Amino acid sequence: MKIYVPADSAALALGADDVAAAIMAQAHARGVSVDLVRNGTRGMIWLEPLVEVEVEGVRHGFGPATVDDAGTILDGTSAKALGPVDELDWMQRQTRLTFARCGIIDPLSLKDYQAHGGLAGLKRAIAMNSTEIVEEVTTSGLRGRGGAGFPTGIKWNTVRQAQAAQKYIVCNADEGDSGTFADRMIMEGDPFTLIEGMIIAGLGVGATRGYVYLRSEYPDAISVMTRAVEIARAAGVLGPDVLRSGRAFDLEIRKGAGAYVCGEETSLLNSLEGKRGVVRAKPPLPALQGFLGQPTVVNNVISLATVPVIFEKGAQFYADFGLGRSRGTVTLQIAGNVARGGLFETAFGMSLGAVVTDIAGGTASGRPVKAVQVGGPLGAYMPVSEFDTALGYEEFDAAGGLIGHAGLVVFDDSADMLRMARFAMEFCAVESCGKCTPCRIGAVRGVETIDRIAAGDGTAIPLLTDLCETMKDGSLCALGGFTPFPVMSALTHFPDDFARMKEAAE
Amino acid sequence: MTLSAPAPDLDDMRAIIAQHTGLEGPLLPILHALQDSFGHIPDVAMPLITEALNISRAELHGVISFYHDFRDTPAGRHVLKICRAEACQAVGADALAEAALRKLGIDWHGTTPNGAVTVEPVYCLGLCACGPALMLDDKVMGRVDGAKLDTLLAEVGA
Numbered sequence: 001m002k003i004y005v006p007a008d009s010a011a012l013a014l015g016a017d018d019v020a021a022a023i024m025a026q027a028h029a030r031g032v033s034v035d036l037v038r039n040g041t042r043g044m045i046w047l048e049p050l051v052e053v054e055v056e057g058v059r060h061g062f063g064p065a066t067v068d069d070a071g072t073i074l075d076g077t078s079a080k081a082l083g084p085v086d087e088l089d090w091m092q093r094q095t096r097l098t099f100a101r102c103g104i105i106d107p108l109s110l111k112d113y114q115a116h117g118g119l120a121g122l123k124r125a126i127a128m129n130s131t132e133i134v135e136e137v138t139t140s141g142l143r144g145r146g147g148a149g150f151p152t153g154i155k156w157n158t159v160r161q162a163q164a165a166q167k168y169i170v171c172n173a174d175e176g177d178s179g180t181f182a183d184r185m186i187m188e189g190d191p192f193t194l195i196e197g198m199i200i201a202g203l204g205v206g207a208t209r210g211y212v213y214l215r216s217e218y219p220d221a222i223s224v225m226t227r228a229v230e231i232a233r234a235a236g237v238l239g240p241d242v243l244r245s246g247r248a249f250d251l252e253i254r255k256g257a258g259a260y261v262c263g264e265e266t267s268l269l270n271s272l273e274g275k276r277g278v279v280r281a282k283p284p285l286p287a288l289q290g291f292l293g294q295p296t297v298v299n300n301v302i303s304l305a306t307v308p309v310i311f312e313k314g315a316q317f318y319a320d321f322g323l324g325r326s327r328g329t330v331t332l333q334i335a336g337n338v339a340r341g342g343l344f345e346t347a348f349g350m351s352l353g354a355v356v357t358d359i360a361g362g363t364a365s366g367r368p369v370k371a372v373q374v375g376g377p378l379g380a381y382m383p384v385s386e387f388d389t390a391l392g393y394e395e396f397d398a399a400g401g402l403i404g405h406a407g408l409v410v411f412d413d414s415a416d417m418l419r420m421a422r423f424a425m426e427f428c429a430v431e432s433c434g435k436c437t438p439c440r441i442g443a444v445r446g447v448e449t450i451d452r453i454a455a456g457d458g459t460a461i462p463l464l465t466d467l468c469e470t471m472k473d474g475s476l477c478a479l480g481g482f483t484p485f486p487v488m489s490a491l492t493h494f495p496d497d498f499a500r501m502k503e504a505a506e
Numbered sequence: 507m508t509l510s511a512p513a514p515d516l517d518d519m520r521a522i523i524a525q526h527t528g529l530e531g532p533l534l535p536i537l538h539a540l541q542d543s544f545g546h547i548p549d550v551a552m553p554l555i556t557e558a559l560n561i562s563r564a565e566l567h568g569v570i571s572f573y574h575d576f577r578d579t580p581a582g583r584h585v586l587k588i589c590r591a592e593a594c595q596a597v598g599a600d601a602l603a604e605a606a607l608r609k610l611g612i613d614w615h616g617t618t619p620n621g622a623v624t625v626e627p628v629y630c631l632g633l634c635a636c637g638p639a640l641m642l643d644d645k646v647m648g649r650v651d652g653a654k655l656d657t658l659l660a661e662v663g664a
């Protein structure tokens with residue numbers, strides 16, 4: 001009997017290890033032999049731990065499973081039966097390209113990986129020259145999934161054309177945005193995809209060395225990635241002669257140290273070099289003077305992990321999905337107060353409202369949705385009146401928001417938006433790298449100003465608006481520069497939350 | 507963790523540092539390795555690091571103080587990190603954290619008088635679809651409510 005119990009950290013956080021142990025114990029008691037696979041998650045976090053039992057090649061789901069369900073799952077009498085997992089609405093409605101294998105394979109089995117299309121992209125890339133590789137990425141329309149949406153092909157081309165003895169591929173796995181977990185999920189559920197993407201990047205730009213800068217808050221992802229690198233090296237996927245191509249590429253996992261700003265690419269490079277994670281002024285671009293001053297590609301995990309499928313299926317196949325200048329799929333992470341939270345990969349173009357209402361099923365509390373913060377702590381709070389905004393970089397920009405790393409955090413009507421605005425300023429103050437005054441000092445003033453508003457001082461509202469303008473204009477990076485987005489969107493769309501206190505005080 | 511960690515031994519520290527000096531950008535790996543072994547970055551390790559990497563003491567101090575992870579004094583036997591970020595707030599993380607701190611009688615970054623646990627804020631654990639989330643040492647936990655928290659605190663002897 002083949003049974004899958006995820007070892008993704010969200011599943012572990014909900015008791016997956018205990019469920020797995022209970023299943024093995026119950027199987028032993030019944031004299032049933034079980035082939036247990038610890039897969040990644042399918043992304044339906046509200047159903048975790050999601051146990052799958054394979055019957056005649058079809059995987060039947062049971063969840064959310066507890067220790068007490070182990071026996072009935074084995075007996076086929078469980079009330080938590082969901083039917084074939086691939087036929088569930090959530091799975092059927094997705095276009096899984098980047099996450100095609102996640103939750104399906106054993107994350108650390110190269111054999112499984114290859115049986116599901118893994119390494120096909122790399123093999124194709126090996127047969128191409130560097131110009132062709134970069135062109136393929138450009139044609140796919142892939143844009144950086146880390147936040148800024150910069151065209152990946154253009155970045156790669158800059159590095160490709162730079163002359164240097166050593167170039168680097170640096171994967172940004174700092175994933176600090178609240179409401180995001182796509183990087184973590186793929187690193188835990190399909191780590192070879194990221195490795196393969198980094199190798200293709202290396203072949204494309206002429207880099208032989210790579211680093212994954214992985215946040216310390218993700219010990220499970222660190223452990224899976226570390227083992228995956230060892231396995232890939234032992235199998236000759238990484239090393240001096242990648243798949244006997246005569247080309248070299250190897251990489252190392254580096255652990256971050258708990259600084260949000262180190263997700264900013266130049267701060268990350270300083271951190272990787274062993275310095276304070278202070279943001280560097282650009283130019284020079286990291287593409288020309290990056291890690292240790294050498295030409296460096298810095299890409300997000302999802303950007304790099306999408307490269308293999310682009311090479312496996314062809315750039316045009318990928319580019320055929322999407323909306324306007326947002327090509328391919330967006331790997332939405334639905335979080336916060338939602339009935340159905342998790343990872344949902346779909347072509348760009350769906351409306352925000354369709355995702356929140358239809359896919360996620362509204363709030364977990366059952367109360368009305370008040371706001372959705374899209375794009376992490378630097379993203380705007382979108383009110384329900386903006387729900388027809390289509391998921392696309394330009395479309396969100398026009399609505400005063402940003403897609404960022406595509407996290408959606410849903411709040412019900414009990415949320416106090418003044419408090420959320422205050423938190424945005426507080427977070428900026430805690431995480432500021434300290435280089436610019438409007439960010440370092442401004443964020444502290446922001447907290448104080450919002451406290452005045454909360455105490456009933458309405459005259460502080462224009463001060464807050466001015467402060468936000470100063471931060472926007474005078475900050476070197478988006479931490480100081482974009483913190484005004486959540487603050488001002490809260491103030492603009494939910495003025496009652498800022499005025500209510502005043503009335504109470506009068 | 508820390509209170510039971512071995513007393514800093516200079517030779518051990520030199521060995522840990524030497525294991526990493528061949529890396530490109532060895533400082534963070536060295537600091538992590540020292541903290542893993544000793545629970546904090548011992549003061550006596552400073553001159554060993556500055557010497558091995560040829561950096562100034564001010565530079566080293568600047569790096570250690572920049573990152574939330576590194577500590578120059580030992581933490582409690584366990585470190586409990588409670589997520590304070592937005593997605594967890596949307597499902598009641600504030601109240602949970604307040605309850606935990608009140609129960610333990612400490613503030614953020616504080617350690618219980620018996621040395622059992624240090625409580626730190628953390629801004630997202632990637633468990634945003636199953637918050638409120640926390641991490642006890644390296645073990646993650648989701649959908650934490652008052653009862654789960656009480657059990658956990660009892661288990662660590664806080």
Ligand SMILES: Cc1cc2nc3c(=O)[nH]c(=O)nc-3n(C[C@H](O)[C@H](O)[C@H](O)COP(=O)(O)O)c2cc1C
Nearest residue numbers: 144145146172174175176263264265299300303478
């Ligand atoms: C404060 C701040 C934090 C950031 N955090 C991340 C992060 O955690 N992960 C990430 O990939 N990009 C992050 N970015 C964006 C990076 O600077 C950079 O644009 C990205 O890594 C480039 O990769 P991409 O083109 O593949 O998106 C952050 C930017 C800022 C200003």
Ligand code: SF4
Nearest residue numbers: 433435436439477480
């Ligand atoms: S905006 Fe803030 S985090 Fe960004 S460089 Fe300036 S001080 Fe540093």
Ligand code: FES
Nearest residue numbers: 589594631633634
């Ligand atoms: S916001 Fe708490 S785990 Fe992400």
